[in-house]
Amino acid sequence: MPRTRTGPGGQVEAGERAPTLAVRDVAEEAGLTARAEDAYVAVFVQDDRLDVRRITAVVCIISWNGE
Structure with missing residues (x-):
């Protein structure tokens, strides 16, 4: 199986937008705080592999707090 690298990421909760998910996951997995507005x-x-279609949103966070 091919190896891949990803940053923080997780499952989208009902009604959650990609920027909000990114901010939540960065806080949970890296201990950084940011605002969805940033x-x-x-x-x-889009990645089709082994009969599985994945669509990934790449989110940029332009301002955060923490190390």
Whole structure:
């Protein structure tokens, strides 16, 4: 199976937008705090592998707090 690398990421909760998800996951997985207003979707990536279609939102966060 091919190896992949990803940053923080997780499951979208009902009604959640990609920037909000990114801010929540960065807080949970990296201990950084940010505001959804400082996050935006840069691109969507589609990956079809082994009969599984994934669509990933790549989100940029332009301001955050923490180390």
